[in-house]
Amino acid sequence: MQCVTLNNGIEMPLLGFGVYQIPANDTERAASDALAAGYRLLDTAAAYGNEEAVGRAIKSSGVARKDLFITTKLWVQDTPAEDNTRRAFETSLNKMGLAYLDLYLMHQPYGDVYGQWRAMEDLNREGSAKAIGVANFYPDRLIDLIVNNDIVPAVNQIETHPFFQRADYHELMREHGVQIQSWGGFAEGRNDLFTNPLLAEIGKEYGKSVAQVVLRWLTQRGVIAIPKSVRPERMAENIDIFDFQLTDEHMAQIATLDTGRSLFFDHHDPEIVAWLAARRLDA
DSSP states (O other), X not given: OOEEEOTTSOEEESBOEEOTTOOHHHHHHHHHHHHHHTOOEEEOOGGGTOHHXXXXXXXXXXXXXXXXXXXXXXXXXXXXXXHHHHHXXXXXXXXXXXXXXXXXXXXXXXXXXXXXHXXXXXXXXXXXXSOEEEESOOHHHHHHHHHTSSSOOSEEEEEXXXXXXXXXXXXXXXXXXXXXXXXXXXXXXXXXXXXXXXXHHXXXXXXXXXXXXXXXXXXXXXXXXXXXXXXXXXXXXXXXXXXXXXXXXXXXXXXXXXXXXXXXXXXXXXXXXXXXXHOOOOO
């Protein structure tokens, strides 16, 4: 497994396993299968409702904790945000049965972002969150957070796939020492991604599937990917991407697929903002 070095010196796997939209009842088996297949980065979130299942998979895996990289995410907290952020963090740790997290992300750029970030900075300084970062932060929100706080986010997890490539934003993050991570790397199959003629033709040249081409395209650009699957054979296929390298020509061809627009939702849309900012978790 290849790794990237975050801005605080911590190494993070370039490819991991995500559990978004996997039902809690299926998550333990899926995460266990992923660990057996060789994944060491597991990505979950309080909002996914499956942290406990991920924790059980970790406990039963037999893999040493030091060899794992575990990420979860903070949902929008009520005021006082600093106190509630710490409580949310401790709840996540307890659900997973862990003593620390490798990466703790602020899931959405809403609510008292600064209060939440100050609490996350404290967790990082204390060592219970080895690295802290954000998710779904657009450039203006990310730069505002950087210039007005002490710790620069180690990671920004954003929608990134062949149809929404974020190349300019990737470069901006690189300039500020923020590692880009993709969610929705396969665009959830939208725009007929898995049957895309260009991606299929490129894959044929390497003896690889469209999914493998997409993951190699992401990781070759230095983008951390966290593909999701509940099928062990697909997990094995997705991790088998480091034995080939896309040519500059193929990278340029894939660049032509970029539409420059989200296929899911716009975090600048007032209705989306209101819905996400008002949502609270049951726990």
